[in-house]
Amino acid sequence: MSYREVTHKSWFSRIINSFVGVLFGFLFFLGSFFLLFWNEGRVNLAKVAKTAQEISAGGSAEAGQLIALTGALKSSSSLGDDYLKAGNYIYLNRRVEIYAWKEDKDSKTKKNIGGSETTTTDYNYRKEWTSSPENSSNFKVDGYHNPSMRIREKEQKANQIELEGFQLEQTEDLSLSAELLHLSQSLLKDQNEVVWASDHYLFSGQGSLENPQIGDLRISYEALPNPSPRMTLFAAYSATNRLAPFNNDRVMGFYRALKGDKTEAINYLQTEHNTTRWILRGLGFFLMWMGLSMIYAPISVFLDIVPIAGRVTRFMAGAASFLISAILSSITILISLILHNWIALLITILLVGGGIVYYLKSKKQAA
Incomplete structure (x- = not known):
């Protein structure tokens, strides 16, 4: 047996709900940065086991x-x-x-x-x-x-x-x-x-x-x-x-x-760590994408007064959110990897410092 339910929601109530969604969108968006940063700093038990x-x-x-x-x-x-x-x-x-x-x-x-x-x-x-x-x-x-x-x-x-x-x-x-x-x-x-x-x-x-x-x-x-x-x-x-x-x-x-043996056990732990890392990376990206989409939602809902305008806006907002989330999550992962690794952090500081010194010297010589 199946049952069909038809519900109707007014334009005004949809706008109110979309603004409530914006609050959750900001939480998802900000939370994604925390998740991505925490994920890159998780202890790798394979390295501990070694x-x-x-x-x-x-x-x-x-x-x-x-x-x-x-x-x-x-x-x-x-x-x-x-x-x-x-x-x-x-x-x-x-x-x-x-x-x-x-x-x-x-x-x-x-x-x-x-x-x-x-x-x-x-x-x-x-x-x-x-x-x-x-x-x-x-x-x-x-x-x-x-x-x-x-x-x-x-x-x-x-x-x-x-x-x-x-x-x-x-x-x-x-x-x-x-x-x-x-x-x-x-x-x-x-x-x-x-x-x-x-x-x-x-x-x-x-x-x-x-x-x-x-x-x-x-x-x-x-x-x-x-x-x-x-x-x-x-x-x-x-x-x-x-x-x-x-x-x-x-x-x-x-x-x-x-x-x-120990080698086989370490390989298992490494595979487990890598699998979890990529799952959480994907989850962080998805939370960021969903959060941005919810933040943009009131614009699409407002334009839904003409359905085709709302659909086009929603598609464009989703595509833009996807691209922005891909860029921001990649940058967050890269920065997190550097901050969680003191050797990489030191190298980065030296490279940035060297670049600044080189730029200032070049500018001085040009003057």
């Missing part, structure tokens, strides 16, 4: 020193839950999805002569597996009810973990990577609420995994086996045969176990 002192079983370091230790994580404890038998896992994460209704909205807006605006919104409803079901009480149409999830997600870590003879402290803060657990009937406890459904899913509900009903649940697990594959741990040397999260004036709680 400074880690490599130790092996029986090795030692100064208290608080960042170390890199490669081996297999082990634990004397086992992990399980209400449905999965206790097994040899260092880490176990239960993921739960519910088959639920999702509301899709498709809106089309038409500018009218005189500056008013008519918006037509079509609401459609479909079913999907999701870990975050929508609140059906907010749906536009009654009759589509999403029940609450009767089974919740759950994350577990072994209490006692060791690596190459070193005991790990504060394991709740340890960052671990895991893979999807291969499930079988033999791994399940004897109970009626949840059944084995496939290699990767357990199922609970009235339907089936292939033909689910609203409110049905499917459960999967991410796990790190005990002992784990070969991993490299970055941590602080706490005391004899004990490791803990690493902290200094720039890094708080660096405590990660990554697959492979």
